[in-house]
Amino acid sequence: MMGLSLCLPSEKQFLNMNKNFQGDVLNLVKQIPQGKVTTYGEIARELTGSVGAARAVGQAVAKNPYPIIKPLQGLRGRGAEPHIPCHRVVKSDGDIGGYSLGVDTKIRLLREEGIEIKGGKVANFEKTLFRFKGKTLRFVTDRMLGKLSTWLRILGYDTVYAADIPIKNGEEDEDNAIAAFAACEARILLTRDKNLAASARKKGVQCLQIRTAEVMEQLRELFHHNLAINLEPVPVRCSECNARIRKVEAGKENVLKGKNYVPTSRIGKCDFWVCERCGRIYWEGSHWRNIRAQLRQLNGLKPSGV
Numbered sequence: 001m002m003g004l005s006l007c008l009p010s011e012k013q014f015l016n017m018n019k020n021f022q023g024d025v026l027n028l029v030k031q032i033p034q035g036k037v038t039t040y041g042e043i044a045r046e047l048t049g050s051v052g053a054a055r056a057v058g059q060a061v062a063k064n065p066y067p068i069i070k071p072l073q074g075l076r077g078r079g080a081e082p083h084i085p086c087h088r089v090v091k092s093d094g095d096i097g098g099y100s101l102g103v104d105t106k107i108r109l110l111r112e113e114g115i116e117i118k119g120g121k122v123a124n125f126e127k128t129l130f131r132f133k134g135k136t137l138r139f140v141t142d143r144m145l146g147k148l149s150t151w152l153r154i155l156g157y158d159t160v161y162a163a164d165i166p167i168k169n170g171e172e173d174e175d176n177a178i179a180a181f182a183a184c185e186a187r188i189l190l191t192r193d194k195n196l197a198a199s200a201r202k203k204g205v206q207c208l209q210i211r212t213a214e215v216m217e218q219l220r221e222l223f224h225h226n227l228a229i230n231l232e233p234v235p236v237r238c239s240e241c242n243a244r245i246r247k248v249e250a251g252k253e254n255v256l257k258g259k260n261y262v263p264t265s266r267i268g269k270c271d272f273w274v275c276e277r278c279g280r281i282y283w284e285g286s287h288w289r290n291i292r293a294q295l296r297q298l299n300g301l302k303p304s305g306v
């Protein structure tokens with residue numbers, strides 16, 4: 001069959017030719033199921049371990065040669081229709097973002113897939129968000145690395161602390177339980193214990209032995225091991241319990257009452273988040289600025305080329 005005057009390689013050929021960043025990005029875009037959206041940052045994190053490449057992802061998505069089926073429906077001729085659904089990629093706050101065929105088309109396509117859009121944003125964003133379950137960095141830490149766990153969660157990483165791992169009957173000690181848990185959940189084990197590192201590696205667990213005691217130094221060690229950790233705090237995860245946090249909607253500020261650490265003067269003036277599991281409240285206050293300042297310092301010190 002002929003492809004009319006559309007001088008494009010087939011989608012498969014295109015993806016094979018571009019075994020590079022753009023090809024990788026578009027391959028991920030193809031995994032987003034109908035009725036779901038993901039963000040440029042999620043794709044960046046999946047590919048590089050960091051949201052830092054979100055802008056590059058946006059550019060790669062914008063150059064998608066097969067944006068959507070519908071406008072191409074008259075151009076059949078290649079068997080399966082070329083279709084890389086980049087209309088399902090939105091901004092990290094749920095904002096619709098751009099689209100090569102126009103924002104109105106993007107909104108129409110998303111609505112046709114059952115996604116609710118309100119005020120240019122995806123409604124029920126948390127529920128609609130699709131997350132990749134591949135290379136995204138997820139960790140388990142030993143009991144020596146409680147502070148590092150907290151920091152990794154502040155940076156958005158799903159990090160389980162050893163003390164929170166249920167020890168099943170039949171596993172003689174915590175080390176075995178940690179290694180088994182890391183293997184089962186495909187998490188990277190971070191430990192200060194040489195013996196635990198060795199035994200976990202024998203079980204096929206990806207494992208990093210942390211050699212320094214101070215948390216900033218420990219984060220830097222992760223870079224030395226070529227883990228491209230994002231260095232921007234993101235309000236997605238509870239630093240206490242690792243569960244997801246959600247933004248407190250306007251009119252639902254009741255959840256903030258009765259928590260004596262919440263600055264009531266800030267209510268209505270800044271965003272708040274609540275942990276879905278333990279109920280802890282987060283907001284962008286001075287502690288966030290401190291965290292950013294410390295991370296910036298680290299940013300300047302991390303090895304070049306990361």
Ligand SMILES: [Zn+2]
Binds near residue numbers: 239242243276278
């Ligand atoms: Zn929590």
